[in-house]
Amino acid sequence: MYNIIELDLFSDWLKIAEDELKTEGYPTENIDSQKIPILYFTLQKMKIMSIPRKILKSDIFMCPSEMLDALNILEEKIINGDDLRPYQSRLLKNIENKDGLLFDWGIHHLHLGTILQNDGFINRTGPLLYVRFYQDTAYFIDVLEHGAWTQQDLLRIIHRNFPSSIEEYKIPGIDGLERNYDDEEIKHLRNFNSNTLLEVAPGEFYLGPGGGFTGSGHSGDAVNMHIDNHNGIKELEAKIKESPEEVIKQQHSLNIITNSNLVFNLIKRNGEYILKENNNNFEIKLGN
Numbered sequence: 001m002y003n004i005i006e007l008d009l010f011s012d013w014l015k016i017a018e019d020e021l022k023t024e025g026y027p028t029e030n031i032d033s034q035k036i037p038i039l040y041f042t043l044q045k046m047k048i049m050s051i052p053r054k055i056l057k058s059d060i061f062m063c064p065s066e067m068l069d070a071l072n073i074l075e076e077k078i079i080n081g082d083d084l085r086p087y088q089s090r091l092l093k094n095i096e097n098k099d100g101l102l103f104d105w106g107i108h109h110l111h112l113g114t115i116l117q118n119d120g121f122i123n124r125t126g127p128l129l130y131v132r133f134y135q136d137t138a139y140f141i142d143v144l145e146h147g148a149w150t151q152q153d154l155l156r157i158i159h160r161n162f163p164s165s166i167e168e169y170k171i172p173g174i175d176g177l178e179r180n181y182d183d184e185e186i187k188h189l190r191n192f193n194s195n196t197l198l199e200v201a202p203g204e205f206y207l208g209p210g211g212g213f214t215g216s217g218h219s220g221d222a223v224n225m226h227i228d229n230h231n232g233i234k235e236l237e238a239k240i241k242e243s244p245e246e247v248i249k250q251q252h253s254l255n256i257i258t259n260s261n262l263v264f265n266l267i268k269r270n271g272e273y274i275l276k277e278n279n280n281n282f283e284i285k286l287g288n
Helices: 009-023 033-046 065-080 100-105 153-161 163-169 183-191 220-242 244-249
Strands: 003-006 054-057 108-111 127-134 137-145 197-201 204-207 261-269 272-277 282-287
Touching: 009 033, 009 220, 009 261, 033 100, 033 220, 054 065, 065 127, 065 137, 100 108, 127 163, 137 153, 153 163, 153 197, 153 204, 163 204, 220 244, 244 282
Parallel strands: 003 261, 054 137
Antiparallel strands: 108 127, 127 137, 197 204, 261 272, 272 282
16 A cells, blocks of 8 residues: 655646746746746747758748848758747747737747847847748748738738648638728737637638737737646646556556655656656656
């Protein structure tokens, strides 16, 4: 018979998330612990994973000649899977800021500078690369001036060229809308954290291909990731409480148990989550 002395995996995860935020340069001392998960997953939403990607360009993609050298450098980095943070918005400096274009439509804007500045970001440029990253592909929409955050043509271009990348956000069974909001109205609605159903082509409707906003202004994707993560951890805790021997037998023989008082903690090593039992000194790998 096993006696579980310690098991609070969500508190362990919360400490891991807070430490990762600090490591990435985000102070957490004055942040309510209940906000840590949302900010952690907001950062995951805003970051561009460093993996090799192929590049597909839209049918109207055009880059000003004076930006071509910078674009070529950036393309090589995308193909190689290099870190793209220097090219991103300085909104990354404060993850409590709201990136409406990303949260609402899932579109990043990257600067086309060539000079790395003291704060780790490339020099800012007027024309920006508007791009959607999806799985192993970077979809180049266009190079437009700074501030095209609510131009619905961005979504129309994605729908026309790369529909599979936003298929999950398509809303079927709609005959039409009472009114179609213009770009300026969408800007106003975003200020109030409103999610907008848009008709980007005749009979083709989408709702927030970036996951949209919550009423508090947070990324809908970040909040959903937090909920899924919290529920998954609580399910694991319940499984351990109900039958610790079944959890242990997934990777170990029960002969490893010499002390029936079990002390479990969640740790993370090399990007992998691990369930560690301290009194008997064994680990169960949980994956990513």
